[in-house]
Amino acid sequence: MANMGNKVFLFMATGLLVGCGASKNLVLVENTPVVTSLDLVNVVKDMVKVTIDPGAFRAEQVVFRIPKTVPGTYSADDYGQYIDSVRAYDYKGARLPVQQLDVNSWQVANGTSLDRMTYWVNDTYDTERAAEAPVFSPAGSNILSGENYMLNLHAFVGYFDGFKEVPYELRISKPDGLIATTSLPEVPSGEGALQDVFVASRYFDVIDNPILYAPNNKISFKVSDITVNMAVYSPTGAYAAINLKDRMEKMMSAQKAFLGDINTTEEYNILLYLSDMSSEDAQGFGALEHHTSTVVVLPESLPQERMEQAMVDVVSHEFFHIVTPLNVHSKEIQYFDFNDPKMSKHLWMYEGTTEYFANLFQIQQGLIPKEEFYERLMAKVNNAKAYDDTMSFTEMSKNILAAPYEENYPNVYEKGTLINMALDILLREKSNGERGVLWLMKELSKKYGKNTPFNDADLIPEIVAMTYPEVGVFFNNHVVGTQPIDYAKYWAKVGLAPIKEIEQTGYFLDGEVPFIDVDGENGGAIFIREGIGLNSFFLGLGAQGGDIIRKIDGRTIDLDTIRAIIGQSFGWSPKRSIAMEVERNGETLLLEGPVGSPEIEVTKIVEVEGVSGTLASLRQSWLKG
Ligand SMILES: [Zn+2]
Structure with a gap:
């Protein structure tokens, strides 16, 4: 949580100059941070009070919004439904009328007199079980007074229309004995301070950096040049962060070795929340990715070995998101519209490539034998059968928040992986084994990177221009188009074949x-x-x-x-x-x-005996990088 560059101090100094008194209304909203205070000490009826103090507005109509959706969830969750008693105040402390426009939006008519807004926030974990469409726990929030606070900040902090690019300063009053874990840069507040102060360069960075407040149960380790911190909230104390360290360190070191010289992050935070699974605790297990952190929610009751395996499977996927979308993403993601989101066409990459890498690195780095890698691919083939194999992946992605596309979303992890497998094998074949999807992602990340989005429509033509005409045919037929992929055709290129076997069950x-x-x-x-x-x-x-x-x-x-x-x-x-x-x-x-x-017929991927040296060496370069 260091990252205390000069920029932060300069920016804070500006904030201080304009922070108070009558001069305030001279400093325009675009020229000063939105000062946001969260009071975690005085929790009332399981709610946290939030105060939002922006600079002065020139417009008479000011609209304040809480997100309807956030990146990575691919669902419309209406976080405004958890907000209560929205109030607006002028510079003399008198209340201004507030009109609620929809579940996530509030309008203040006397914008030029608006000094600050306040509201109360309910958490999502308490109501998950009763909710018809609950917020996925890793994107949700928890307020357990004095014990822990899961601050997915999109559930707490809003933005003013037209001012999403303005910096934020977060002042968080915290109870004794709890510490914060987050990738947000922190302003040093000194020993015994009652407040933590964090800064974000724009609204996107506020919601991209969740904060977990919990008792100290935290470890750090180095993976090459990346500092990884892992904080664990374990309600009964059954899990200490140190118990999970060895396996995580081994896995993430292998991930970094797989990625090689790709531009990554200096710090990565894993926020692990273990649920007691009671009716008032989190029920949605898994994780949500952020650019330099991830929130993972799992049941505390998992035994050690299952817990470790779950962490390996979940965190390896989330960590690979630092490749895409962090370093390779479209304008829809860079300038995300939290209340009227436009989706990108490229879930085959954001989720598919990520999930493919989360499996491929394990074989390339020797964490699993190749038989297990083949089994995992076959499991993806079987799981994908539950979804529409003739649905265009780009069309599904573009419309993922609506029927009938939404219910096919889980296929981004199944068929999405297999699209990348087929593309990887095709690239290897065309390049005599030298290039694959990882090479492609490295090239794209060099060209774009964290702050340079691509035009959604240009990505596939660009990939084709960088590679081979056959890659264009592949995308046209199987990613943009609706033709199912004949996986056996791609396996044959590397000397593999599916065979049927009878197994006891x-x-x-x-x-x-x-x-x-x-x-x-x-x-x-x-x-x-x-x-x-x-x-x-x-x-x-x-x-x-x-x-x-x-x-x-x-x-x-x-x-x-x-x-x-x-x-x-x-x-x-x-x-x-x-x-x-x-x-x-x-x-x-x-x-x-x-x-x-009882027995069952299963399909297995096996290595065909006596294949040519070319096929065998192509397979070797695919599996060993
Ligand atoms: Zn993902």
Whole structure:
């Protein structure tokens, strides 16, 4: 949290000159920071009071807004719904009329007399379980008085129309015993100060830098020239940051080695919030990326090994976002409109390339064997089957906040990865193994970088100009166009082929993956999952994905009884017979027969034996960089 350059001091000095008194109305809003105060000490009814003090306005109509959406979430969350009692005051302290325009916007009519605004902020974690469309926890907020504060600042701090590029100064009154973790530059406030003061060069930087206030549970380590800080909020104290250090350090060092000389960041902060999963705590697990930090939310109940694996999977993805969108992004992202967002067409890159790298670096850096890498690719192929394979990826991306595109969003992590895999193999083939997607991203980041966005429509033509005509055909057919990708065609270029194999499974589980699930909205009904391959047990009985299991051998099925039956099923003999009553499209069906020995047909990617040296060396350059 250092980063105390001269710029910060200069900027602060300007702020001080104009900070108070009658001279205030002479300093225009564009010439002075928006001074924003958050009072974390005097929390009232689980709400935090915020005061926003901008410079003077020349216009009579001033509109103040809280974001409807923020980068990286791809959902419209209306953070204004968590704001209460918005007030505006003139320079004498008298109240000015405020008119609410919509859920996220408030208008002050006497703009030239506007001195400051105040309002109260509710948090999102408390209400997640009850909400119809809850804010994804890593983008949400928590206020637990005196214990912890998850400050995703878009939930606390707003902006004035036309003045998003003005600097901000954040003054945060904090309770004793809690420390802040953030990538925002901090102004030194001295030992025992009751306030932390942070600065941001524009509104984008305010919301790009979440702050976690929590008891000190923090570690730092160096990854090449990057300082990584990780702060953990663990409600019962079960997890100390130090317990997660070794695995994170090893993983992030491998990520940095994979990236090589690409321009990255000096500091990276991991804000890990562990939820106790009670009804008033976070329920949405995963992470949200920011340019130099990430907020991760996971259940505290995960055992150590699962916690480490979850952190590896989640943080490796978020950290690779420093390549894109940090260093390669379009104008839609650089000048993000928080209340009327225009989306970019390139989710295949922002999320797809990121997720592809999060898998590729593990094989290239020797963290996983190649068999596991192939398995991960095959899992992406299978998961992608749940989404529309003929939907143009660029069109989906451009319209991702609306139906029918929105429900296909998770495919950016599945097919998005495979688009990059195919592109990587194509680039390797055309360049005799020398160039791949990582090379492409390095070239693009040299050309653009953090402060130079590209025109959305120019990216693909530019990539084609930098590479090969075949790359243009690929984009036209499979990313802009609607033709599904024949993955086997690309695997063949590196001497790989998909083969079908029969594998043993459990009756209700394939390893740890269940064939059944619980429908929380339908009274906890147990149903057979759709869009996955079923084993011979279910298929032999004539069961289908979507069937609701009502009874087994006369026993009514709920979460408790099915758990007991799953436990017993490990001892079933193939000759045992079963009677399963299912509900399908409102009709009840009785499915009967022997349980058999459950097995399933799976597709695996294997290395074809006896392929030419060219193919083998192309594969080597793809897997080993
Ligand atoms: Zn992502």
